[in-house]
Amino acid sequence: xxxxxPRYASPFGDWDGSTAxxxxxxxxxxxxxxxxxxxxxxxxxxxVDVGFEEGGAITRAAVVLLxxxxxxxxxxxxxxxxxxxxYVPGLLSFRELPAVLxxxxxxxxxxxxxxxxxxxxxxxxxxxxxxxxxxxxxxxTIGVAKKILTGRHEELALNRGAQVDLLDKSGDVIGTVLxxxxxxxxxxxxxxxxxxxxxxxxxxxxxVTRYRLPEPTRLADRLASRRDRQATDQxxxx
DNA sequence: GCGACAG
DNA sequence: ATCTTGTCGC
Numbered sequence: 657x658x659x660x661x662p663r664y665a666s667p668f669g670d671w672d673g674s675t676a677x678x679x680x681x682x683x684x685x686x687x688x689x690x691x692x693x694x695x696x697x698x699x700x701x702x703x704v705d706v707g708f709e710e711g712g713a714i715t716r717a718a719v720v721l722l723x724x725x726x727x728x729x730x731x732x733x734x735x736x737x738x739x740x741x742x743y744v745p746g747l748l749s750f751r752e753l754p755a756v757l758x759x760x761x762x763x764x765x766x767x768x769x770x771x772x773x774x775x776x777x778x779x780x781x782x783x784x785x786x787x788x789x790x791x792x793x794x795x796x797t798i799g800v801a802k803k804i805l806t807g808r809h810e811e812l813a814l815n816r817g818a819q820v821d822l823l824d825k826s827g828d829v830i831g832t833v834l835x836x837x838x839x840x841x842x843x844x845x846x847x848x849x850x851x852x853x854x855x856x857x858x859x860x861x862x863x864v865t866r867y868r869l870p871e872p873t874r875l876a877d878r879l880a881s882r883r884d885r886q887a888t889d890q891x892x893x894x
Numbered sequence: 895g896c897g898a899c900a901g
Numbered sequence: 902a903t904c905t906t907g908t909c910g911c
Contacts, residue, residue, distance in 0.1 A: 706901070708902055743902075745899040752901075774900050784900065805900045839911080844900080882903080 663761055664793045667753045678750050682783040688791045689777060694850040695769055695796040698724040701863070702767035703872025704759070704789070706752045707880035708739065715739045717755035718880035720872065721763055727863060727871045732879060732892050735759035745805065746780050749788040756789065769796040769851075769859070771872040775805050776846035776856070778822055778831035790849025797848030798856050799831075800873045804844050809833045812842055819857055822846070832857040840868045 671677055701724045707716045714736050721731040735758035741751040756772075775784025776799030783791075786799030807822040807830050816838045822831035831846030834857045847856045863870035869877060 706902080708901090711904095712902075743901060745901090748900055779900080799900085801900050803900060806898085880902095 660761075663766060664757055667757060667788065667792045668750065671750075675744060675747060678747050679781060682779075682781040682788070685788060685791050686777075686782040689782065689787050689847075689849050691777070691847055691852055692850070693852045693855050698768045700724060700730065700765060700767045701872050702760075702763070702770045703772075703870075703874070703876035704756050704770060705773040705873060705876040705880040706755060707882055709736070709882060713739055715752065715755045716880055716882075717752065717759040718876045719756070719759040719763060720875040720879060721765065721767060722872060722875070724768070724863075727865065729875060731764055732875075733759045733762040734879065735762065748774055749783070749785040752785060753788060753792070756785075757792070760793070767795065769798070770848070771798050771800055771860070771863070771870060772848060773800060773802075773873055773877065775799045775801050775844065776831065776848035776851075778805060778807055778844060778846035780806050782830070784846065784848075786846070786848030788848075794849075796850035798851055798859060799844075799846045799848050800860060800870060801844040801846075802841070804833075807831065814839050817861065818842075829853055834860060836861065836864045836868050836870070837866075843868070 704719045717735045735755045772786035776786040786797045790797035809820045818835040821829045833842045835842045845857045
């Protein structure tokens with residue numbers, strides 16, 4: 657029997673556990689983010705999200721693999737591990753990535769692109785969870801958040817597809833505020849890795865159907881949330 | 895010093 | 902994120 661080979665690198669290197677070191681590591685990793693489109697035809701895409709159980713003691717990561725053309729789920733996996741860090745704004749990836757990577761490892765295939773709940777580069781140090789995930793996996797990633805962490809923007813039209821740039825204090829574009837449906841609260845979309853600022857919102861709209869969230873994130877959200885009691889611990893194939 | 899603050 | 906039922910509006 658062969659030993660299962662880890663598909664992805666360790667997310668924190670030799671991090672000592674301090675929040676100060678976490679912020680320094682973010683700056684190092686942010687320098688490795690690539691914002692040029694660098695992906696082939698998308699056949700398999702993935703959505704990831706994280707939820708909590710036992711009052712927060714258990715971190716529960718969900719990953720759903722879908723056929724990029726039919727948007728039908730192809731496989732899914734769930735990882736439950738003890739929560740190791742509290743929620744600290746700006747340090748979300750240190751709390752959630754270990755479980756996310758474990759769930760990704762359990763998948764039967766490697767996705768061509770990952771859509772993650774949370775920010776990509778629209779982050780104080782340009783390393784939201786989607787960007788961090790992109791750097792450690794080497795895969796193309798996009799952050800799809802429901803709220804702004806940092807940045808400002810102009811008013812946004814109410815129609816589906818309306819979008820405006822999200823700017824940091826210096827005026828640099830760090831993401832897109834995107835209305836995925838008429839009159840719903842906009843999504844905050846930003847590249848994680850190997851995707852450009854302009855392409856990210858287009859790719860998200862490619863996978864939006866009748867809901868506010870694009871299918872990859874929506875399905876992962878449903879699986880990670882505690883309302884899904886059918887969730888199995890073993891990876892599922894469809 | 896004060897306000898903001900993904901999930 | 903999570904605790905939680907019904908209800909208002911498109």
